[in-house]
Each structure stands twice: as structure tokens, then as C-alpha cells.
Amino acid sequence: MSKEYILKTENLGIDFGGLTAVNNLNLKIEKNQIYGLIGPNGAGKTTVFNLLTKVYEPTRGKVIIDGQSTEKMDLVAVNKLGIARTFQNIRLFKELSVLDNVKVGLHNQKEYSLVSAIFRLPKFGSAEKEIESEAMELLDVLGLKEFADFKAKNLPYGKQRKLEIARALATHPKILLLDEPAAGMNPAETAELLDTVKFIRDHFQIAILLIEHDMKFVMGLCEKITVLNFGEVLAYGDPDDIKNNPEVIAAYLGSDE
Ligand SMILES: Nc1ncnc2c1ncn2[C@@H]1O[C@H](COP(=O)(O)OP(=O)(O)OP(=O)(O)O)[C@@H](O)[C@H]1O
Ligand SMILES: [Mg+2]
Structure with missing residues (x-):
């Protein structure tokens, strides 16, 4: 039996003038999964959220939410279909x-x-x-x-x-997108938020896709992680794969994190 994905992207991408902000993104997020999208500043993470929620129209590729392509949908229609988000600011x-x-x-x-x-x-x-x-x-x-x-x-x-x-x-929503939910929180608030996110997933039985720079938070919470760098997927895997991936470590060391 094939897995049931609540959200899929197929070769998703967007250009801003000459800048390719996101390219060739193939996400597969299962129902009920907590999934992390990480990467250095400017990697394209928030842009992915804007594509998934139809703030931006993709230049290339598709978004499929709960089996339906969002190609012809606007921001309100995709929200009704089951996607909601919070903002970085x-x-x-x-x-x-x-x-x-x-x-x-x-x-x-x-x-x-x-x-x-x-x-x-x-x-x-x-x-x-x-x-x-x-x-x-x-x-x-x-x-x-x-x-x-x-x-x-x-x-x-x-x-x-x-x-x-x-x-x-x-x-x-059937999938909730959180853009840096722990930003600006102290360690105690961050630890409490981690429990809250888990509780939300269990209580509402929804998937959660989150962007976060706090690695302890991401590694303690996410079942799968995609790492973006310069708009492209640098790595994909579970927390242990990602933690030990030399390319991921190099990308973070090369940034101002
Ligand atoms: N509306 C836009 N017009 C032009 N360029 C944009 C636009 N939105 C984003 N970009 C560019 O796309 C790239 C990715 O930006 P994005 O905000 O997605 O990064 P991010 O991974 O969320 O970074 P951060 O961790 O700092 O929040 C950046 O180079 C940014 O300047
Ligand atoms: Mg961002």
C-alpha cells in the first residue's frame, strides 16, 4: 500500500527576476507527521511556505494538498483545502x-x-x-x-x-506550517513550545511542517527533515542522518548562524 501524503510538491520552483529562490523541490509529507525545513539564512525556506499557501505562484512545478493540485487555487481556496500557517514576523x-x-x-x-x-x-x-x-x-x-x-x-x-x-x-488545517515558531523565545519557552507542538499533532491529528533555526528544537521534534541551501535540497533524512551529514555541517558553518 502506498503512503498517504497530506502534502507533496513536484519539481516546485520560483524565480524572482534573475534569482532562483527555490528550485526542484520534491517534498513528501505524511499525514500526522512532524517535518522540518531547515537551512541557512536566505536558503528559500519562507519562500517555500509562500508557494505552498499561494502567496506566490510557482514559476515551475506543482503543490498537491490532500491529493488535490492547487494549480488553479488562490490563497483562500488552499486554506479551505486544509493548509494554514504562521509568519516569521x-x-x-x-x-x-x-x-x-x-x-x-x-x-x-x-x-x-x-x-x-x-x-x-x-x-x-x-x-x-x-x-x-x-x-x-x-x-x-x-x-x-x-x-x-x-x-x-x-x-x-x-x-x-x-x-x-x-x-x-x-x-x-490538515497541515500546519510554522515559520520559526521558537524565534525570540528563551530556553524555557522553547522547551514548552516543543511539548505544545507535539500535543497539537496528537490532539488534532494533523501534520506540521516547521522552519526553525534552533537545532535542539528541530532535532527533538521532527521525524523527517529537508535541508535547503541556495534554494536547492542539500539533504533529506531523519534527524540522525542530518546531524551527521558533512555537507549540512559545512553549509551551516559557512553561514552566519
Ligand atoms: N518577493 C521577493 N522578491 C525578490 N526576492 C525575494 C522575494 N522573497 C524572497 N526573495 C529572495 O529569495 C531568497 C530566499 O528568501 P527566504 O526569505 O525564502 O529565505 P529564508 O530561508 O526564509 O531565510 P531566513 O532564514 O533568513 O528567514 C532570498 O535571496 C530573498 O532575498
Ligand atoms: Mg525565512
């Missing part, structure tokens, strides 16, 4: 409450007509209640329940990163 609605930040993601999921929303008809009322309780549940999973009424901008940095994850989860 936190993007939250800073003036909104923590709870409302998550509710925004959930509103996009629920089906009710504009008319029932405007006139606050019963269908809207019950949808609103469901949204509220699901949002609180997500905050609970991320350890943010007690901060529900805080303005997002008043959360400490590590908790803002977790709120972004809660908001991404609100769109019910």
Missing part, C-alpha cells in the same frame, strides 16, 4: 482581544448568510456561540485561556507566537 490584530484574534479565523469557517448576521437571526446566534466556545477551547490548548480578554499587543512575546498558532488552528 508575528502578524496579529494587535488592538483586538486574544479571543477575537482566534474568532476571526473561525468566522471564515462557519456557514451563515450575511442576512442572518445583520439581523442577528437565530442561526447567527447559535453559530456565534459555537465560535465562542471553540475559540476558548483553542486558547485552552495553547495555555492562553486566562488571557482571553487581553489585547493581543499586551501579551508577552512567547504567548503572541502561541496565539498565532491558535488562530491558524481555527481554520481547521
Whole structure:
């Protein structure tokens, strides 16, 4: 029996003018897998996320999510298909409450007509209640329940990163993309995040693709890893293969990490 991949790319690539930012990328991520995408600064990692989520249209190749090619889809359609992400630089609605930040993601999921929303008809009322309780549940999973009424901008940095994850989860992804989730966290916060990511995978039964420079975090969490360098795959394997790969070590030593 062939494996079930939640995400595949086939010879994926993009050029910016004369610069080939990503080339010949063939990722295969299984359902429920925690997968790492690593590499030196400027290797093309965030660009891969932008290709997977249709922020950018690929110059070459294909993305297949849950068996469907995203070729003709836009950003909203691929999110509906089951992919959600966080950003390298936190993007939250800073003036909104923590709870409302998550509710925004959930509103996009629920089906009710504009008319029932405007006139606050019963269908809207019950949808609103469901949204509220699901949002609180997500905050609970991320350890943010007690901060529900805080303005997002008043959360400490590590908790803002977790709120972004809660908001991404609100769109019910089958695969969640995390762009440097541990950036700016202290060692205790990073260790806690590692447990949170594992919990999310187990609790929601989803795949997670993460970009991260913290090698302890990546090696402790990821089942498979792809290393990018100058937009090309330098290595692929499990953490032990990657740790001991001389080319990978050289690429990192050659960068300013
Ligand atoms: N919209 C764009 N226009 C032109 N060049 C771009 C664009 N987006 C990314 N690039 C270039 O593509 C290359 C890869 O950038 P990318 O942000 O994907 O790297 P990264 O691996 O995420 O790096 P970092 O670890 O520093 O976040 C860089 O040379 C970058 O300048
Ligand atoms: Mg990046």
C-alpha cells in the first residue's frame, strides 16, 4: 500500500527576476507527521511556505494538498483545502482581544448568510456561540485561556507566537506550517513550545511542517527533515542522518548562524 501524503510538491520552483529562490523541490509529507525545513539564512525556506499557501505562484512545478493540485487555487481556496500557517514576523490584530484574534479565523469557517448576521437571526446566534466556545477551547490548548480578554499587543512575546498558532488552528488545517515558531523565545519557552507542538499533532491529528533555526528544537521534534541551501535540497533524512551529514555541517558553518 502506498503512503498517504497530506502534502507533496513536484519539481516546485520560483524565480524572482534573475534569482532562483527555490528550485526542484520534491517534498513528501505524511499525514500526522512532524517535518522540518531547515537551512541557512536566505536558503528559500519562507519562500517555500509562500508557494505552498499561494502567496506566490510557482514559476515551475506543482503543490498537491490532500491529493488535490492547487494549480488553479488562490490563497483562500488552499486554506479551505486544509493548509494554514504562521509568519516569521508575528502578524496579529494587535488592538483586538486574544479571543477575537482566534474568532476571526473561525468566522471564515462557519456557514451563515450575511442576512442572518445583520439581523442577528437565530442561526447567527447559535453559530456565534459555537465560535465562542471553540475559540476558548483553542486558547485552552495553547495555555492562553486566562488571557482571553487581553489585547493581543499586551501579551508577552512567547504567548503572541502561541496565539498565532491558535488562530491558524481555527481554520481547521490538515497541515500546519510554522515559520520559526521558537524565534525570540528563551530556553524555557522553547522547551514548552516543543511539548505544545507535539500535543497539537496528537490532539488534532494533523501534520506540521516547521522552519526553525534552533537545532535542539528541530532535532527533538521532527521525524523527517529537508535541508535547503541556495534554494536547492542539500539533504533529506531523519534527524540522525542530518546531524551527521558533512555537507549540512559545512553549509551551516559557512553561514552566519
Ligand atoms: N518577493 C521577493 N522578491 C525578490 N526576492 C525575494 C522575494 N522573497 C524572497 N526573495 C529572495 O529569495 C531568497 C530566499 O528568501 P527566504 O526569505 O525564502 O529565505 P529564508 O530561508 O526564509 O531565510 P531566513 O532564514 O533568513 O528567514 C532570498 O535571496 C530573498 O532575498
Ligand atoms: Mg525565512
